[in-house]
Amino acid sequence: MKRLILTLAALAALTLPARAEIAIQNVTSPGGITAWLVEENALPFTSLEIRFRGGTSLDRPGKRGSVNLMMGLIEEGAGDLDAQGFAEAREALAASYGFDAGVDTVSISAQFLTENRDAAVALLHSALTEPRFDEDAIERVRGQVLSHLASRATDPNSIAGDAWNAAAYGNHPYGSFDGGTEETVSALTRADIQQAFVDAIALDRIFVGAVGDISAQELGVLLDQLFEGLPATGAAVPERVAFGLPGGVSVVPFDTPQSVARFGHVGLPRDHPDFFPAYILNEVMGGLGSNGRLMDEVREKRGLTYGISTYLYPADLSESLIGFFSSQNGVMAEAIDVVRNEWSDMATNGLTQDELTAAKTYMTGSYPLRFDGNANIANIMVAMQMEGLPIDYIASRNDKINAVTLEDANRVAATLFQPDKLHFVVVGQPDGVTSN
Known part of the structure; x- marks a missing residue:
């Protein structure tokens, strides 16, 4: 059986x-x-x-x-x-x-x-x-x-x-x-x-x-x-909490030849009117499979990491924009500098039309692949309900992606990416990196 x-x-x-x-x-x-x-x-x-x-x-x-x-x-x-x-x-x-x-x-x-x-x-x-x-x-x-x-x-x-x-x-x-x-x-x-x-x-x-x-x-x-028989009500959900980590670096000493970094700052809630432009911007910065900006600059051009990614994390009670990577202790400082430079460039100059077009193609083309089984579809439907999305969202989602203009994306880039508030938590023994 x-x-x-x-x-x-x-x-x-x-x-x-x-x-x-x-x-x-x-x-x-x-x-x-x-x-x-x-x-x-x-x-x-x-x-x-x-x-x-x-x-x-x-x-x-x-x-x-x-x-x-x-x-x-x-x-x-x-x-x-x-x-x-x-x-x-x-x-x-x-x-x-x-x-x-x-x-x-x-x-x-x-x-x-x-x-x-x-x-x-x-x-x-x-x-x-x-x-x-x-x-x-x-x-x-x-x-x-x-x-x-x-x-x-x-x-x-x-x-x-x-x-x-x-x-x-x-x-x-x-x-x-x-x-x-x-x-x-x-x-x-x-x-x-x-x-x-x-x-x-x-x-x-x-x-x-x-x-x-x-x-x-x-x-x-x-x-x-x-x-049948479940109680009508449960415990009260906690209050929302503001993201409270300022810009800077925190080093947690740990004996390892390769340091691990988590970085980011405050993000956007899922119901924010600029969520879709932000979603595209994040894909260009730290997504798109292996073709995001950070993968290109940190890994492909400089060989400072095997992988780096970012994602928008709109939790129920707070929201953030977070990234991850690891580097050898001797090059962690350089990798942090490259991430900061890319963050600043995105905030100042935004996307190009080619980047926007490529992101839309990738995001709309990969979306149907999520629906590859009954359990996955059930999961997606529950997430949609919890996020307050309409029942026809699956059919309209790609239209929302395609509706984002270059002007929309670059307007949001100027506020979503905040290089002065970017914080790095580094675990390891990174050369030339100290807490501040």
Whole structure:
């Protein structure tokens, strides 16, 4: 049976072709729960994506890592089934469940055969309403988390990310690693985990996407069955936090021949009217596959890194424009100077028409490739809902890209790229680079 579900999962990736013409239905269950659906009956298989807004930012004071640990425990037994019994029941149904925690959401992914739909939904319902949180399971998963934390302590990229977040966001939940620390995770009790579950899993923050062999009417019934018994409300989401890291350099000493750098400054929220020009500008600077400006200047022309990229990060509670690269200690200072120069040039001179045209071609041409499977489409639909995008966004997105003019892009470049506020967090032993 396990082989069957893996085969169907592979075939499901071929169910919907790589295209952006996808018919989305807005479904409301009899009980009032909403979801977006793409009905596709080529295979007797459905992918379901569920997200609850709030995520690890809901960790209570002194309980950092509780939501992350809780999500790792949901399928470790539910109702009358212990961890082994739950796993055996899932395997018998050829169902697949995934549970994950992020800074702004906790997510649940499910895939199941049409013939086993009712039983697969019932099993998932038990995990969402009757998680056992058995002590032996808690200790087993806690051990896995602690092992991951120990590994992160010697990973330069993790160290850079933690230092960046702490400096940018301080005591806000964004300011610390959401998996917690050895101290906080070791101290978490079963009651803390139960509280994290109540805080994070509630009807007032739920978003659902479904793709596959299921009708709108069937999905409505499924939603009410799946979420029956969930509390109406969860914990309050924290307040927004301003990006608080000024321009400059922070060096975190670490014994390694190659330093790691994270750099950037404040960005734009997703609903900002200039988001699409900013999106294009970021692609030209640090995207476009291997053809962005920074890849050309830092890697191709000077050989200072194997790779460098930037991205707009419009999180729920703050927004930033961030980049990453690593360089040998002896050339890190030069690489930082090149990045600063490119940042200044973009702010002062903006794009060329050729760059804008190339970016549009790349971005519109690669967009349909994202829709390469039921699970991916379900993920995209949930993200669209959470970002407040219209249901026809997939069809109109490329038009919005193509509508950006050179004047639009260069007007936004002058304010988006702020060389005086550009900050670098460098982990390593970089020659000629000091904190200021």
